[in-house]
Amino acid sequence: MGALPRLVLRDDPGRSVPLDPRTPLSIGRDPASGLCLAEARGVSRHHALVRVSRTRPGQWLLCDLGSANGTYLEGARLKDCRPLSDGDEIRLGLSGPVLQFRAGSPSAPPAAPAAAATRGRSAPVPTAVAGQLDFAGRSLPLDRIRSAYVRSRRRHPQAFSWWLLLCLGGLLLLPFPWLFWPLQAGALAGWIVLGSRWEHLLEVTLQDGLAYRHRFDSLATALAHRNGIRRAMAAAAPAGRRP
Numbered sequence: 473m474g475a476l477p478r479l480v481l482r483d484d485p486g487r488s489v490p491l492d493p494r495t496p497l498s499i500g501r502d503p504a505s506g507l508c509l510a511e512a513r514g515v516s517r518h519h520a521l522v523r524v525s526r527t528r529p530g531q532w533l534l535c536d537l538g539s540a541n542g543t544y545l546e547g548a549r550l551k552d553c554r555p556l557s558d559g560d561e562i563r564l565g566l567s568g569p570v571l572q573f574r575a576g577s578p579s580a581p582p583a584a585p586a587a588a589a590t591r592g593r594s595a596p597v598p599t600a601v602a603g604q605l606d607f608a609g610r611s612l613p614l615d616r617i618r619s620a621y622v623r624s625r626r627r628h629p630q631a632f633s634w635w636l637l638l639c640l641g642g643l644l645l646l647p648f649p650w651l652f653w654p655l656q657a658g659a660l661a662g663w664i665v666l667g668s669r670w671e672h673l674l675e676v677t678l679q680d681g682l683a684y685r686h687r688f689d690s691l692a693t694a695l696a697h698r699n700g701i702r703r704a705m706a707a708a709a710p711a712g713r714r715p
Contacts, residue, residue, distance in 0.1 A: 475576055476490040476491055476492065476576065477490070477491040477532060477573065477574060477575050477576050478490050478491060478573075478574045479491065479497070479499075479507060479522065479562075479571045479572070479573060479574075480571065480572045480574055481569060481570075481571060481572075482561065482569075482570040482571065482572050482706075483569070483570065485706075488574075489506065489507045491522060491532065493524045496521050496522065496523035496524075497521065497522045497523070498518065498520075498521050498537075499515075499519050499520045499521065499522070499564065499571075500515060500516055500517050500518045500519040500520070500537070500539075501515050501516065501517045501519075502517045502518055505518070507571075509564070509569060512564065512568055512569045513565070513567065513568055514541045514564060514565025514566065514567055514568035515539075515541075515564045515565060515568050515569070516537070516538075516539040516540050516541065518537045518538075518539075519536075519537060519539040519543065519564055520534060520535065520536055520537055520539065520543045520550075520562070520564065521534075521535045521537055522534055522535075522556070522573075523535065525555070528555075531555055531556075532555070532556040532573070532575075533553040533554065533555055533556065534550065534553065534554055534555075534556055534560075534562060534573075535550070535552070535553040535554075536550040536551075539564070539565070540565075541564070541565030541566060541568065542565060542566070543562065543563075543564060543565075544562070544563040544564075544565075544566075545560060545561075545562055546560055546561060546621050546622065547561075547563075547619065547621050556573045556575075557573070557575070557691075557695050558573065558574065558575035558576075558695065558699065559572065559573070559574075559575075559695060559698060559699035559702060560572070560573045561573075561702075603615065603708060605617065605676075605701065605704060607676055607684060607686070607701070608684055608685070608686040610684060612676065612678065612684070614704055614705055614708040615708060616678045616679050616680075617676060617677070617678060617679075617701070617705055618677045618678060618679050619675075619676075619677045620674065620675070620676050620677075620698050620701040620702055620705070621674075621675050621677075621698070622672055622673065622674050622675075622691070622694045622695055622698050623672070623673045623675060624670055624671070624672045624673075624691060625670065625671060625673070626667065626669070626670055626671075627666075627669040627670060627671045628666040628667065628669060631662075631663050631666040631667040632663060632667060634659075634662070634663070634666075635659050635660065635662065635663035635667075638655070638659040638662075639656060639659055642655045642656055642659065670691070671687055671688070671689065672687070672688045672689070672690070672691045672693075672694040673685050673686070673687055673688075673694075674686045674687075674688060674694050674697055674698055674701075676701065
């Protein structure tokens with residue numbers, strides 16, 4: 473049987489809490505919380521909740537409980553429940569403690585994905601040597617890296633507008649059904665194909681605010697690279713020095 477998922481305090485990896493699918497984990501200053509952070513700055517009495525999705529078994533969700541300072545998942549403030557991926561960072565408040573989500577059974581570190589493509593080429597695997605991170609063709613000092621996040625966005629956000637314009641323009645062909653219906657079907661198929669494509673940006677930000685980005689087609693590959701960078705950051709930085 474594999475290990476249960478866990479929440480780990482980023483700056484104190486020895487402190488962690490296992491997640492039980494049968495019982496949601498509450499986080500806050502309340503002594504009755506599953507994860508009690510009574511002395512943590514910026515944490516509300518009832519701050520956040522981690523639970524399994526009711527519609528997707530095995531998918532863990534993070535929910536904010538109306539906290540005063542907010543709950544941030546990968547740097548973005550929660551407005552509703554959001555799914556968790558292995559290695560995700562949860563910040564309680566703008567300057568509060570950071571938790572890391574560890575998903576279940578440990579596995580071997582991912583090898584360089586031969587078929588993982590970004591802009592049609594193999595994705596470079598970030599490597600850290602002598603305190604330097606090789607990322608997107610640049611050498612970045614590990615002690616200058618502030619954060620590593622993955623941002624997902626639609627590759628063609630304007631696809632719906634294109635589809636709508638084609639549909640409206642196609643009304644001119646309504647008297648010619650042999651042209652009208654194939655055009656409508658083609659426009660609908662194009663919208664479905666283009667609208668379903670996503671891209672995932674791995675963004676590495678330095679202490680001075682300078683950011684470097686790399687694009688991935690695969691979310692799993694982007695997350696694996698992000699987690700590798702974070703492991704290198706944790707190994708290079710003394711405890712308590714991370715932001």
